[in-house]
Amino acid sequence: MSELTKLMKERRSIRKFKPDEVPRELIDAVIEAGEYAASGHGKQASRIIAVTNKEMRDRIADENRRIGGWQEGFDPFYGAPVILLVIADKEVPTAVYDGSLTIGNMLLKAHELGLGSIWIHRAKEEMESSFGAELLKAVGLDGEFIGVGHVALGWTDGENPPVIPRKEGRVFYID
Numbered sequence: 001m002s003e004l005t006k007l008m009k010e011r012r013s014i015r016k017f018k019p020d021e022v023p024r025e026l027i028d029a030v031i032e033a034g035e036y037a038a039s040g041h042g043k044q045a046s047r048i049i050a051v052t053n054k055e056m057r058d059r060i061a062d063e064n065r066r067i068g069g070w071q072e073g074f075d076p077f078y079g080a081p082v083i084l085l086v087i088a089d090k091e092v093p094t095a096v097y098d099g100s101l102t103i104g105n106m107l108l109k110a111h112e113l114g115l116g117s118i119w120i121h122r123a124k125e126e127m128e129s130s131f132g133a134e135l136l137k138a139v140g141l142d143g144e145f146i147g148v149g150h151v152a153l154g155w156t157d158g159e160n161p162p163v164i165p166r167k168e169g170r171v172f173y174i175d
């Protein structure tokens with residue numbers, strides 16, 4: 001089995017993170033993998049907002065928790081110290097697809113680097129709120145962006161979950 005195939009099969013969503021800091025070069029390597037994702041018409045419509053600032057990280061987590069309808073105290077990012085928020089240019093018809101592939105690349109790269117990660121939803125609602133506008137302003141982004149998703153990133157607390165066998169009957173051939 002090739003190294004890439006092994007990574008794809010063994011990557012799992014992590015739902016318990018250590019609070020320990022992730023070195024910047026590892027975060028940047030994950031981000032770079034996201035930047036190299038294929039994109040519709042090569043427009044590279046996705047943007048990545050990397051949040052390591054604890055106060056902002058907690059604010060995003062709280063917004064996400066409220067949108068998800070969970071009670072105070074629940075952290076939808078499972079304690080991950082890094083949030084990579086992926087948004088995409090609303091003007092581009094493939095915005096959500098581009099952003100999704102960006103996230104997929106980052107999840108795989110995180111696993112290759114020995115980091116834990118998970119896709120966390122509700123970025124769309126976040127970006128539609130006044131909080132989203134505040135986030136864009138904080139990084140100096142102009143224009144309209146759709147929230148695609150977040151990668152929660154950090155060091156896994158515990159073991160990597162086992163590989164889950166794939167469901168039968170999902171593939172069809174027309175020869």
Ligand SMILES: Cc1cc2nc3c(=O)[nH]c(=O)nc-3n(C[C@H](O)[C@H](O)[C@H](O)COP(=O)(O)O)c2cc1C
Pocket residue numbers: 011012013014015118119120121122149164
């Ligand atoms: C579009 C998308 C949204 C997701 N949103 C969340 C989420 O908000 N919270 C969460 O705990 N997991 C979320 N996940 C992770 C999935 O639950 C997980 O990928 C799935 O159970 C399969 O497990 P695996 O990633 O370990 O293979 C999301 C995954 C995808 C692809």
